[in-house]
Amino acid sequence: MTTAPAVASARGTLAVRIENLCRYYRMGETVIRAVDGVSVEIRAGEFVALLGSSGSGKSSVLNLIAGLDRPTSGNVVVQDRDLAKLSREELAKYRLHVVGMVFQSFNLIASMTLAENVELPLRFAEVDRSQRANLAREALERVGLRARMNHRPSELSGGEQQRAALARALINRPQLLLADEPTGNLDSHTGTEIMDMVREFNRDLGMTVVMVTHERALAERYAQRMIFLADGKLIDDRTNNDRANHERPNVPSAVDRLE
């Protein structure tokens, strides 16, 4: 069934290698370069924030890492798997076992209870029914929602829904947690709560976290490393330790101009 989580010993090895990644969309006659030649290496156990304004290509990069989309050119290599070379079937397996995802709009299935939502990936992984129930209960316990496991998402607050989504992302013990604006629909207090949980997964379970956000403050507070994107290009890549030494640009495009 599920692979063991990336343990502390694996920390520091290469988790994700992105080489000259391009993703172009064709819109009628014009070609939109959503991702345009990005190269980045992410080490196992890192907490990386992808920053940029809307349309900067940060979500596109995340989708490419998640294997939801295929690059126009370039490579995404996750733990020696070149995603471009995987079949559709293999990509689905990769999403199932290696990646956990959380989204801005939670993306829980409305017709299912929390427990059913959380155990859904296990159904795709063909895990036995009895084992599934236990794992789902455990995961919900971890995010403090055990008591609400038989509720439907609509009966819960946004924060609770996002916690359930985190439990679902966690259930297959992925090495890579990909979060797309996880606090975008939450107030700052609940947002902090969710981010604390993500940090906990990163520290305690050794998960590599890649988070897309446009909130710089959030990134500075939680991420060890910040990658700035603008117009599909990487414009800055810095670790949080040396952020004091840098002049803070108001918008990423300003950084672009400086370079």
Place this chain on the structure above:
Amino acid sequence: MKIPDLTELALRNLRESVLRNSLTTVGISVGVASLVAMLSLGTGLQQLLSQRLAKSGLFDTVFVSSRRDLRGMGREEERKGPTPGESRILDEPARQEMERLPNVSEAYPDIRFATELRYEDEPHLTMISALPPSAKTNDAFDGMQGNFFSSDTGAEVILQKSFAEELLGKTPPLGAPEPGVAELARPLLGKELVMRYAQRQAAPSTQPPLRSSAADDGVDGAAYSVVSREQKLRIVGVSDLDPETMRGPTRAKVFLPLGLAESLHIMQPTDLREISRAATDQPVYSSVSVRVKNPAQVQVVEDAIKKMGFNTFSILDASNSLRQVFRVLYAFLGIFGSLALTVASIGIVNTLVMAILERRREIGIMKAIGASDGDIKKLFFAEAGAMGILGGIVGVVLGWAIGQIINFGTNIWLKSQSLPPEHFWLVPLWLVVFSIVFAFLVSLVSGLYPAARAARLDPVQALRYE
């Protein structure tokens, strides 16, 4: 995904938009019901008719006559076969040989003779025919008063209605209403008749046969004498059947049990023709009726008997063309029944395509958390299949109910016309299984396109879609 999980998810999804999916399922049910109704009508009618035909004895009987019999002159096989003088005699060993053929249920001689019957000292001349015990199940005796012969050798007799009228002196003038059988039977049942008949006796053969060429049939050429005898008979039944419409042995007005008739060695017209060579105790028959177990085997039996050297006749051709008619009827009923199911299958496609649009995001989520194209495809197949099976089951019940109602209504009408009730609507097990499997397959085929479309859905697009 495993099958129990698929089924569970599919049923859950069906429940989510219960109205739309039930309407689609009702569509399938109506389609299946019409198919079941049509085909069960066809099956029932065919069964009814073939039962009738089997009972009438027309379609499972081969009529055998000797080629020495010149009555059927000019028939193809006679011109090809051996000349009448050389061919076999239709005697008791030949009858037994026919009875031993595979698929033959019985072979009995057709015994018919004209003689005088005395009732209350009044003589009446009539045609008498012998009936085998199997004639009891023949529907020619459905409307009979009294009973069939108690045994095959009982000294009993069944009268045809018009002969009963004659005995009672109640023959109505032409055009006047006929008296009822029950009315005729009441004074006659249990009464006695005396039959005068000519018995054939082998003459004591004191000298060897003059002919030496008897090797062909093994029958000694000799003479026999004819003795006049009387036999008392008890009337056990009066039959309603119209002798003019019936075949061979029933074209008579008085019937004897076959066993009794044989034991009496009654002189028959054909005996005169055989006089030159047959004069033993071994009876020689003018014709023999061979009943086949299954109408489908008539041809085989007929061929076997022809090989033995006899003329045969059956109504096989008629039954063949009847089968053809039923095949065409079946195809027509099937096509009309399937039409509604075709319309229903379009309903499935429509419902599932709508479901994809509605559940675009859900499909995207499933893909994002690790569902493969195959998982999504299977899920939509399972939904289509579940609607198909549910619709099939409901449809079979519905079709059966429609059949019952029509059957019921028709029987009320039949009763009002004082006709016996008929069960012409039949839902055999194969039709039940076939309909449900067919509905399942049709819905799977309908699910092909929606499932493929759902599986192809781009998760990035689907998740962006609000």
